[in-house]
Amino acid sequence: MVLAHNQDRIIVFASRQAEECLSLRAGDVLDGSREASLHNKWTLEEWPVDDFLHTRVRLLAIRPHRHFHAMRDTIPFPLIQTNSPLYMAELQTARVAADSLTNTLLLGETGSGKEVLARAIHGGSRRAQGPFLAVNLASLPRELIASELFGYAEGAFTGARKGGRLGKFEAANGGTLLLDEIGELPLEHQVLLLRVLEERTVTRLGAHEENPLDVRIVAATNRPLEKEVAEGRFRADLYFRLNVLTIRIPPLRERPEDIAPLAVHFVQELGKKHGTGPSVLSEDALFALQSQSWPGNVRELRNVVERAFLLAFYEPAITPVHLPAEWNGAPPRIAHKGQLHSGSGLLLREMERQAIRQVLAEARSISEAAKKLGIARSTLYRKMGEWGIPLDGEGSMGSLRRKKEPRNGQIKVDN
CATH class of the missing domain: 1.10.8.60 (Helicase, Ruva Protein; domain 3)
Structure with missing residues (x-):
């Protein structure tokens, strides 16, 4: 990353990587405190230069610390605990994503926790106090995608709200926007999204003025985007724009x-x-x-x-x-305590009775049956009495060994 600032510490040049990772742009002021904060996470190297854009400037090359990963905690995100080496390696990349402000692409199957990780990245970043918004692109009707993402001005279309409406990009200003199911975005909207990412501005539908954006984009998908690009269903330029840092969440299997x-x-x-x-x-x-x-x-x-x-x-x-x-x-088996809904009580009680009979038929002893059911032996005896299940009835306890007690003639079950 490269930055150049003049004698007044006003930035006159910022490389694209510096804009994305540090959220610094031409016109911003790199004061002493801000530069000191950069030293905590980055190595700043000053390059001598006498003239740059006809102005005397200080030119800085900014790189990660050499031992950047080694300095990190073993578990980058306390709320995401894992024993998987595969996931731990991906979380280290997620830690880098949190420390920077670059676009990040999360790949993972449905239900793997992409939004959870996106929230963790946001919470571990300098934007943690800003908003976090998530929009599922697959759930939006095609005709509403543009207005939801970019907003609209008053009178933009029939039924438009008076005063217009803020889109998700503007609403997430200063924070993070998760574009979930990015692979479902139609091609005509991919062009609009690419322009927003390139220009860092957004124009509401029906308006002409461009509103500046300072939002970090995290995109997520369960689709193989490289294949989608090869088959013409996803724009290559948008894919490469989003795919600065890629994190693959391993499936549970x-x-x-x-x-x-x-x-x-x-x-x-x-x-x-x-x-x-x-x-x-x-x-x-x-x-x-x-x-x-x-x-x-x-x-x-x-x-x-x-x-x-x-x-x-x-x-x-x-x-x-x-x-x-x-x-x-x-x-x-459903644990019944007389508080089941009256409309389903009979069905649930029958399911409980059948479950007890099934376990009793398969168990070799009362103790084993109680253990499989996760209840005490006394509870099992009580349930058997409640349902009228005999010790030697059909389909229950048929496999248990029994013998007569000589004193009172009662049946004793060997446990």
């Missing part, structure tokens, strides 16, 4: 070491939200979670854990019977 910690975190988070509920995941439940491929990534994992949490709401632990039935062939 490539970081299985994160599944259990994430699931435990979600359970703790849900416990705080509801004030009660199961506090742990059984080992069998964790094993079942780790055996899945998770095509929906972190979002799917969170949804599954939340569903299991609610099904096990009145029990101490989440067990495999609370997980999707198709995983183990058994319907989920």
Whole structure:
């Protein structure tokens, strides 16, 4: 990066990299305090020069510190915890993105946490006090994309709001704008976006004046943009403009070491939200979670854990019977406490009864059945009595060994 300022410390030249990474432009003042802050993260090298644009100037070359990455914390973003070396390496690049103000492209499958990472980059940057706005381009009707992004002036079209409307670019001034699903942007709007990125100005629909922009762009997509460019569906110049720093978020199937910690975190988070509920995941439940491929990534994992949490709401632990039935062939058991919605109560109670019968049929003892269900033996006996499930009835406890007690003739179950 290169900067040049005159004797009054007014910047007379800033390279494009300096504009993007440092948010410094010609006309800005590089006072002593601002230059001192640059020394904290960058190496400033002064180049001797006598005349530049017919003005005596000081010319600065600015580079990252030689040991820039080594000085960083092991975990760049405290709110994003990972045990995956793949993701840790990408987070180091994200740390560089946060320290700079350059355009950043996030690549990742649906549900992998692209917006979470974009927020972390914003929160770790010098723009953290500015606004963070996210717009999902795939969810916008084609005819509304331009007005949503760039805004419009009064009278720009029929039904336009009086006084006009601010677009997302202007609303994010001084902060960060996440353009999610950038691969869905139609070609005619890609041209408009490219112009905004090049000129750093925006013109509202129906207006003529250009409004200056000071906004950091983070784009995200689950599409292979290089392939989209090769097939003519995405402009190459826009791709290269956005692709200054690229961060690929590994899908959950490539970081299985994160599944259990994430699931435990979600359970703790849900416990705080509801004030009660199961506090742990059984080992069998964790094993079942780790055996899945998770095509929906972190979002799917969170949804599954939340569903299991609610099904096990009145029990101490989440067990495999609370997980999707198709995983183990058994319907989920619902912890009933007489507070279920009356319209679905009978169905839910029947599901609970069937789940108990299923586990009892497969278990070798009452203790094993109670453990699989994540409940105490006394609770299981109470449930069996509540549902009228006998120790040797059809489909329940048929595999258990029983013998007569000589004193009172009662059945004793070997545990």
